[in-house]
Structures are given as structure tokens and as C-alpha cells.
Amino acid sequence: MTRSIIVFGSINLDLVARVPHLPKPGETLSGYSFVTVPGGKGANQAVGSAKLGGSTRMIGRVGGDAFGEELLKSLQDSGVQTALVMVDRSISSGVAMIAVDDRSENHIIVIPGANGNVDESDLEKLQSTLTNSSILLLQLEIPIAIVELAAAIAHQIGAIVILDPAPAPTNFPNSLYPLIDILTPNAIEAAQLVGFPIENESDVDRAATVLQQKGAKTIVIKLGSQGAFCATERERFLTPAFSVNAIDTVAAGDAFNAGLAVALSEGLQIREAMTWGAASGALSTTKSGAQTSLVDRSTFDQFLKQKP
Numbered sequence: 304m305t306r307s308i309i310v311f312g313s314i315n316l317d318l319v320a321r322v323p324h325l326p327k328p329g330e331t332l333s334g335y336s337f338v339t340v341p342g343g344k345g346a347n348q349a350v351g352s353a354k355l356g357g358s359t360r361m362i363g364r365v366g367g368d369a370f371g372e373e374l375l376k377s378l379q380d381s382g383v384q385t386a387l388v389m390v391d392r393s394i395s396s397g398v399a400m401i402a403v404d405d406r407s408e409n410h411i412i413v414i415p416g417a418n419g420n421v422d423e424s425d426l427e428k429l430q431s432t433l434t435n436s437s438i439l440l441l442q443l444e445i446p447i448a449i450v451e452l453a454a455a456i457a458h459q460i461g462a463i464v465i466l467d468p469a470p471a472p473t474n475f476p477n478s479l480y481p482l483i484d485i486l487t488p489n490a491i492e493a494a495q496l497v498g499f500p501i502e503n504e505s506d507v508d509r510a511a512t513v514l515q516q517k518g519a520k521t522i523v524i525k526l527g528s529q530g531a532f533c534a535t536e537r538e539r540f541l542t543p544a545f546s547v548n549a550i551d552t553v554a555a556g557d558a559f560n561a562g563l564a565v566a567l568s569e570g571l572q573i574r575e576a577m578t579w580g581a582a583s584g585a586l587s588t589t590k591s592g593a594q595t596s597l598v599d600r601s602t603f604d605q606f607l608k609q610k611p
């Protein structure tokens with residue numbers, strides 16, 4: 304059985320500046336270049352899933368502006384079903400101001416725009432399309448109360464709920480954890496959730512235990528070039544990172560979640576799904592931008608074949 308993938312989340316236009324280094328407070332910096340690229344954690348995960356061959360539907364909002372049209376087109380061109388994406392004419396589209404430096408590090412400031420208006424009417428759309436064989440991908444760039452309600456609906460139906468707690472939350476409700484099948488923070492987000500810094504392997508292990516005790520079933524902590532740690536109810540293991548020539552890490556975490564979800568949608572077990580996530584994340588760092596860095600299935604299969 305192939306599971307369908309539903310992404311309920313944010314859609315942004317990324318305004319990306321390449322700079323020699325990330326600016327310090329008060330610093331005026333000359334950059335090298337500027338581009339606009341479709342992004343948003345939700346839309347990136349949707350585009351990543353669809354390009355890898357997942358049957359993918361997006362639920363969310365764009366604004367009634369030119370950015371909104373561009374964002375919808377990018378989703379559609381990548382094969383994402385967008386019938387449930389609302390054009391909200393009361394507000395502008397979400398934007399993210401991104402600086403990427405010579406070391407491929409980035410800073411991101413997100414202005415929610417239409418994403419901040421996602422509400423109960425969007426939940427009704429979710430309810431009408433979810434089944435017990437769906438995989439629901441959530442992030443935290445829409446109101447967290449709505450995220451929790453979405454997780455509750457999916458949990459009750461028996462769908463698989465994968466929550467990426469990004470951007471790092473300051474107000475993550477304890478009642479949300481038991482609704483999550485797979486929680487996928489990076490080290491910064493995990494530290495924010497558990498309340499202690501994550502600096503070494505034993506911190507990672509301890510953080511996963513704390514998050515499981517809070518009620519999430521499986522914890523995946525994304526550690527960039529150090530790989531990704533997975534703790535399920537039965538096993539704990541580290542999936543090593545693929546070695547690639549990284550030029551831009553924007554959306555690498557989204558690409559990871561897309562790879563993970565598509566693998567699960569095709570019936571693969573968690574170890575293999577982690578490898579797919581790692582491969583998808585690594586490949587995305589070899590190209591610039593968010594949705595522009597997400598690869599299609601044949602490139603992905605070729606990469607996995609070459610780097611077993």
C-alpha cells in the first residue's frame with residue numbers, strides 16, 4: 304500500500320542575499336547577489352515529497368499578491384496538489400529574509416503574512432482529505448494552536464503524524480507530544496524543547512529520551528554533517544550523513560523530512576527511511592535556494608545507487 308502525503312503548513316517567498324559573513328548587530332554589509340526563491344517549511348516539504356514521487360497535497364494559504372501566484376505555480380510545477388491552498392486576499396504572502404554566507408551558514412527572518420491566518424476553516428479541509436493511511440507533515444510556521452488541532456485530528460484518524468518543530472518553539476504545549484508519531488527537531492530545536500544544550504552524543508541521547516517521556520513515539524534529531532539520530536520504542540541508532548560538497552543548507556531539514564516521508568509512504572522501515580531522509584537532505588545542500596535545491600526521483604535514486 305502506498306500512503307498519501309498531506310502537508311499542512313507554511314508557504315513563503317524567500318528573499319535571499321549571498322553575503323561574505325552573517326552581519327553582526329549594527330553592521331552594514333555589502334552582499335554578492337540577491338534572488339527570490341519559493342520556500343516556506345511546509346511548501347518545501349511538499350515540493351520535496353512530490354519531486355521524490357510521493358502523492359502530495361498541500362493545505363495552507365498564500366496572499367492575494369504576485370508572490371502568491373509564484374508560490375502556487377512552484378507547488379503545481381513540482382506536482383503538488385494545491386486545490387486546498389487558499390488565496391487569502393486580506394493579507395500578503397509569507398516572506399522569509401535569508402542571508403547565506405561563504406561557509407553556507409544562514410540566518411532566516413520569517414514574516415508569516417497569510418500563514419498566520421491559517422485557521423479552523425483550513426482544518427476542515429484537512430479533515431475532509433485525511434485517511435488512516437495518510438502521512439501528515441507539520442511544522443511550526445502557522446499558528447501552533449492550529450498545528451495541535453491538526454495533529455489531534457490526524458492522530459484520532461490513525462494517520463502518521465510527523466512534526467518538524469521549526470522554527471525553534473518557545474511555547475510548545477506538552478499536550479502536543481502524545482499526538483506525534485515522529486518528532487524531527489535539529490539540535491537547536493531539540494535543545495529548546497528539552498531545556499538543556501545539545502553539545503555531544505550523550506546530550507542527543509538524553510534529549511531523545513526526554514522527548515519520548517513527554518509522549519512523542521519516535522524522535523529524529525537532525526545533526527547536519529554529523530548525521531541524524533533516531534530513537535524509536537525499540538531501537539536507537541545514528542544514520543551517518545552523506546558526504547557532499549555543500550554550498551547552501553537552506554531547506555536541508557525540509558528535504559530530510561520529505562525523504563523520510565516518501566520512504567515511509569512506500570512502506571520502507573524506519574532505518575531505510577532515515578537513510579532516504581539523510582540522502583535527500585544532503586542532496587539539497589549541493590544546490591542554492593529552498594525549492595530550487597530539491598531533487599527529482601531519478602537524481603535521488605542515482606545518488607543512492609552511487610553511495611549505498
Ligand code: RIB
Pocket residue numbers: 313315316317341342343344347398399411413444553554555556557593
Ligand atoms: O526551512 C527553510 C525555510 O525556512 C525557508 O524556505 C524559509 O521560507 C523559512 O520558512
